[in-house]
Amino acid sequence: MYSYSDFDEAFVRSRVAQFTHQVERRLDGSLTEDEFRPLRLMNGLYLQLHAYMLRVAIPYGTLSPRQMRQLAYIADTWDKGYGHFTTRQNIQFNWPKLPDVPAILSALADVEMHAIQTSGNCVRNVTADHFAGAAADEIADPRPYAELLRQWSTDHPEFQFLPRKFKIAITGAQNDRAVTKAHDIGLRMVRNARGEPGFEVIVGGGLGRTPMIGVTVREFLPEADLLPYVEAVLSVYNTLGRRDNKYKARIKITVHETGAEEITRMIEARFAELRPLFGGNDQKLLAEIREAFAPAAFRNAPTDAFDAFYQADPTFRSWADTNLTRHRNDQYAIVTISLKAHGQTPGDATSDQMRLIADLAEKYGHSDLRISHEQNVILPHVHKSDLPVLHAQLVKAGLGTANVGLLSDIIACPGMDYCALATARSIPVAQELATHFEALKLEHEIGPLKIKISGCINACGHHHVGHIGILGLDRAGVENYQITLGGDGTEDAVIGEKTGPGFAYTEIVPAIERILRAYLELRTEPSETFLQAFKRVGMEPFKAALYDTEDAQDAA
Amino acid sequence: MSRRFTPKVVTANRLREGDVVYLKADDTWSPFHHEAELIEDEAHAQMRLLHAAAQKLTIVGAYLADAKPGPNGPEPTHFREEFRTRGPSNYNHGKQADLAN
Numbered sequence: 318m319y320s321y322s323d324f325d326e327a328f329v330r331s332r333v334a335q336f337t338h339q340v341e342r343r344l345d346g347s348l349t350e351d352e353f354r355p356l357r358l359m360n361g362l363y364l365q366l367h368a369y370m371l372r373v374a375i376p377y378g379t380l381s382p383r384q385m386r387q388l389a390y391i392a393d394t395w396d397k398g399y400g401h402f403t404t405r406q407n408i409q410f411n412w413p414k415l416p417d418v419p420a421i422l423s424a425l426a427d428v429e430m431h432a433i434q435t436s437g438n439c440v441r442n443v444t445a446d447h448f449a450g451a452a453a454d455e456i457a458d459p460r461p462y463a464e465l466l467r468q469w470s471t472d473h474p475e476f477q478f479l480p481r482k483f484k485i486a487i488t489g490a491q492n493d494r495a496v497t498k499a500h501d502i503g504l505r506m507v508r509n510a511r512g513e514p515g516f517e518v519i520v521g522g523g524l525g526r527t528p529m530i531g532v533t534v535r536e537f538l539p540e541a542d543l544l545p546y547v548e549a550v551l552s553v554y555n556t557l558g559r560r561d562n563k564y565k566a567r568i569k570i571t572v573h574e575t576g577a578e579e580i581t582r583m584i585e586a587r588f589a590e591l592r593p594l595f596g597g598n599d600q601k602l603l604a605e606i607r608e609a610f611a612p613a614a615f616r617n618a619p620t621d622a623f624d625a626f627y628q629a630d631p632t633f634r635s636w637a638d639t640n641l642t643r644h645r646n647d648q649y650a651i652v653t654i655s656l657k658a659h660g661q662t663p664g665d666a667t668s669d670q671m672r673l674i675a676d677l678a679e680k681y682g683h684s685d686l687r688i689s690h691e692q693n694v695i696l697p698h699v700h701k702s703d704l705p706v707l708h709a710q711l712v713k714a715g716l717g718t719a720n721v722g723l724l725s726d727i728i729a730c731p732g733m734d735y736c737a738l739a740t741a742r743s744i745p746v747a748q749e750l751a752t753h754f755e756a757l758k759l760e761h762e763i764g765p766l767k768i769k770i771s772g773c774i775n776a777c778g779h780h781h782v783g784h785i786g787i788l789g790l791d792r793a794g795v796e797n798y799q800i801t802l803g804g805d806g807t808e809d810a811v812i813g814e815k816t817g818p819g820f821a822y823t824e825i826v827p828a829i830e831r832i833l834r835a836y837l838e839l840r841t842e843p844s845e846t847f848l849q850a851f852k853r854v855g856m857e858p859f860k861a862a863l864y865d866t867e868d869a870q871d872a873a
Numbered sequence: 874m875s876r877r878f879t880p881k882v883v884t885a886n887r888l889r890e891g892d893v894v895y896l897k898a899d900d901t902w903s904p905f906h907h908e909a910e911l912i913e914d915e916a917h918a919q920m921r922l923l924h925a926a927a928q929k930l931t932i933v934g935a936y937l938a939d940a941k942p943g944p945n946g947p948e949p950t951h952f953r954e955e956f957r958t959r960g961p962s963n964y965n966h967g968k969q970a971d972l973a974n
Contacts, residue, residue, distance in 0.1 A: 344889070350933050364934060366953075367960055367967045368891035396965055412966065662963045685878050733953060734961035742956075744963045794951055 361432025377445035382675035439472035479556030481566035521572030524776035664692030725751035732772025741789025784808035836861035907946030
């Protein structure tokens with residue numbers, strides 16, 4: 318993986334020193350909160366409901382075991398012994414104290430990590446397919462481009478005060494696991510007629526209060542044009558984007574108000590100006606970065622042990638069926654470690670779990686770790702013969718849950734248990750859904766299903782692209798949950814449709830059960846997934862199941 | 874006829890720790906909602922908020938939150954403020970753990 322250059326190291330250290338002084342000046346009264354707030358946000362420090370929260374970037378979701386151990390150390394030393402992995406491939410610490418934050422940032426810098434640009438109206442952490450470099454369906458590893466974008470966007474003087482935050486996601490694969498169509502810029506690797514790799518550039522996607530699927534402004538962008546083109550998009554947005562209204566400031570609104578055709582023309586015109594200014598240093602840099610992402614030295618060994626175990630042990634088989642993904646090397650598998658044990662907080666890992674995962678990555682995973690936007694941890698390269706022993710160790714640590722891609726593999730934002738912006742809780746809804754369906758033993762029968770929960774309209778929990786989306790709102794001083802169905806965050810991205818009136822906190826789990834029992838009744842065969850069934854039959858049968866209940870009839 | 878004023882408490886977070894606190898009638902800050910000064914008058918509420926906001930070395934983000942009288946002192950009326958009195962629901966962290974005794 319990429320290691321910091323002297324420049325990166327000096328930059329991050331200087332920012333730690335700068336913020337250390339800013340904290341001192343806040344604590345001695347030289348800075349007011351109004352003066353300090355933008356400075357702390359530039360360093361990822363929020364004030365939440367019960368405490369401060371520090372958001373640390375995990376660039377394109379990639380971590381080394383050493384970095385994971387340091388996150389565990391930070392959790393033990395300055396927090397409450399755990400961390401929360403987010404849908405933006407970040408980790409959040411929920412309980413830091415302000416005077417300790419400089420020491421935390423310093424400890425992060427010791428392992429080439431930081432919290433810069435994890436907040437504010439700038440280019441945020443660039444996210445990527447969490448199976449990058451391992452997936453069988455990949456044109457190329459997208460992470461060198463993501464690292465190039467990270468370097469280019471970090472402290473970019475022109476883009477520190479954009480109209481609003483700006484999120485870029487990149488995938489090198491056919492199957493979009495990075496939700497590229499719901500980002501300010503989504504980059505999908507494609508090949509042109511000559512077979513050369515490049516990018517489809519999607520602009521203006523986003524969730525939040527105005528969910529939109531991005532529009533393709535370039536079908537094929539040659540690899541060498543990546544930076545000038547992305548810079549052209551940012552430049553046009555920086556000029557046109559609205560600063561008069563926070564709710565209309567994202568690029569999706571700019572695209573919508575300007576029109577796809579006109580904004581494409583403007584981007585191309587700006588690109589024509591910028592392209593000649595890029596003299597090739599970016600490509601030299603890209604070549605250097607690419608060396609850092611050279612594939613691991615894969616082992617060549619028999620996989621009989623895996624096959625035998627798979628036949629013999631039903632617990633292992635169940636886990637292998639849900640938590641393994643095909644690797645481009647047939648002897649290997651991609652392992653998703655579920656951070657969704659039934660009843661636990663989605664995306665949380667204790668410091669002990671982090672250390673174990675780091676050890677396992679070193680022992681069995683070529684020292685490579687990923688954090689997915691679905692709030693799980695990935696070991697991208699595990700030889701199949703090592704899977705039985707790996708699984709046994711995961712199970713011992715409460716990390717062996719066989720539920721990836723199933724009902725209880727829920728994305729949930731922190732919601733009103735932590736977040737100052739939330740209008741309702743999300744975590745306990747996720748916990749109850751998982752334990753309720755576990756008790757009913759219906760999860761495996763229901764099959765592939767993505768439930769995504771947000772505790773406010775800002776949609777950090779991606780509810781719009783959940784097969785079942787749940788949005789927590791405050792309706793007249795009571796928590797109320799709105800349901801959307803049919804959302805999809807893949808290459809076929811769709812925004813889910815609202816079912817109708819929302820449900821109270823105590824009613825939301827039974828409501829989801831009614832939807833899923835209706836699905837089990839109406840599916841043509843067990844292999845027809847919930848999403849496929851929804852596409853076939855539409856909203857009506859689910860609406861009927863939700864609202865035509867005995868209670869509703871009694872009331873009528 | 875003007876709308877009736879809903880009683881308020883002044884609440885904020887401690888600057889250093891981030892903990893939720895409430896302004897008491899004696900001008901000190903308490904971690905307990907029931908020890909807060911329940912403010913029944915709108916003009917007085919504004920004065921108390923100004924007083925709180927000036928304490929920039931102690932607290933951050935002071936605001937007025939709706940409250941109602943209860944047997945042991947003021948109680949929150951909105952679920953958000955109720956959560957702030959105890960901490961998150963997924964772990965025994967925050968006030969519910971720190972102030973259990």
